[in-house]
Amino acid sequence: GQNIDQPTEMTATEGAIVQINCTYQTSGFNGLFWYQQHAGEAPTFLSYNVLDGLEEKGRFSSFLSRSKGYSYLLLKELQMKDSASYLCATMNNAGNMLTFGGGTRLMVKP
Amino acid sequence: DAGVIQSPRHEVTEMGQEVTLRCKPISGHDYLFWYRQTMMRGLELLIYFNNNVPIDDSGMPEDRFSAKMPNASFSTLKIQPSEPRDSAVYFCASSLAEGQETQYFGPGTRLLVL
Numbered sequence: 001g002q003n004i005d006q007p008t009e010m011t012a013t014e015g016a017i018v019q020i021n022c023t024y025q026t027s028g029f030n031g032l033f034w035y036q037q038h039a040g041e042a043p044t045f046l047s048y049n050v051l052d053g054l055e056e057k058g059r060f061s062s063f064l065s066r067s068k069g070y071s072y073l074l075l076k077e078l079q080m081k082d083s084a085s086y087l088c089a090t091m092n093n094a095g096n097m098l099t100f101g102g103g104t105r106l107m108v109k110p
Numbered sequence: 111d112a113g114v115i116q117s118p119r120h121e122v123t124e125m126g127q128e129v130t131l132r133c134k135p136i137s138g139h140d141y142l143f144w145y146r147q148t149m150m151r152g153l154e155l156l157i158y159f160n161n162n163v164p165i166d167d168s169g170m171p172e173d174r175f176s177a178k179m180p181n182a183s184f185s186t187l188k189i190q191p192s193e194p195r196d197s198a199v200y201f202c203a204s205s206l207a208e209g210q211e212t213q214y215f216g217p218g219t220r221l222l223v224l
């Protein structure tokens with residue numbers, strides 16, 4: 001099975017940097033995804049990591065350590081529109097199923 | 111492309127009634143996924159199809175739930191009879207292939223069973 005943990009809520013200030021952590025325990029692993037979900041909307045893809053290290057994409061970066069079962073999403077220069085839930089999800093070994101964590105609700109304050 | 115299309119966007123029904131949710135995946139995508147999202151349980155995979163064939167339905171809660179994919183451009187998720195605990199947002203997603211392919215989500219159907 002797969003077990004994914006991430007904080008329920010976080011608060012940060014506009015313009016600051018925030019790191020959202022995700023730890024996972026899985027019997028099979030073929031990569032880790034981060035999705036963003038604004039209230040009342042569908043999840044949208046942010047990033048994918050399969051190898052250890054940091055992937056940078058504009059203001060967003062994602063890190064993975066397979067040996068530690070750990071990932072984080074780093075958001076820089078926070079904007080009010082970044083207020084959303086951020087979902088961590090692991091891909092199974094066969095590469096055909098995602099298991100999602102409960103999501104971290106990020107509130108960005110002025 | 112219009113993205114994944116779902117209908118209806120909102121559904122309010124009474125306990126015991128049949129509910130049918132519909133999904134049109136992105137053209138050319140081989141995989142289609144049905145998810146359910148609630149505050150208590152988060153986003154859960156119910157069932158997924160590959161080339162119109164159901165592959166894994168282990169997430170389907172019980173026999174009241176059924177899903178079909180009669181062709182590459184259409185899928186349904188049916189609940190019969192519906193119960194208040196089925197109230198949730200139901201998302202359909204599709205992807206091009208397995209592996210590292212991104213899943214693209216539809217806007218979801220908000221279901222309320224009274």
